Amino acid sequence: MYTTVTPSWAYTLRLPHDPRSAGIARSTLRAVLRGHGMDRLTDTAELLTSELVSNAYRHSRGPCALRLRAMAPERVRVGVWDTNPAIPAPFTEAPGPPDADDTDTAAEDGRGLLLVRLCAERYGAYRLDGAHRGKLLWVECGP
Helix, strand or coil, rough: CCCCCCCCCEEEEEECCCCCCCHHHHHHHHHHHHHHCCCHHHHHHHHCCCCCCCHHHHHHHEEEEEEEEEEEEEEEEEEEECCCCCCCCCCCCCCCCCCHHHHHCCCCCCCHHHHHHHHHHCCEEEECCCHHHHHEEEEECCC
């Protein structure tokens, strides 16, 4: 079981609805993880960040925001908020590896978020109301 600790740091970056946002998010993530001595998490966290920000760009019409938060000394949570309230699979499914029947290798799209099920240690989503309507998708990476 994972224990949640008060984070020692958290960063939020607002990103415009722009195809370059995923690259900017990856650069920011690398700098933050390097600055906090969490380089070991970079490859997995970068892949997941790219998928979440790219998904926000493709499926919403407004800006998005990247949130990076320390969950433990060697654990980071990456969250991406966007203006579309629809929560995509795999975030609507139970955590775990995808079934062979769930993977359509000939599909043009939709496979990127399956990486979440394979690479993230934990993930989740929730809808938001009020000033920041939309949804927040999050993943956690650890050693």
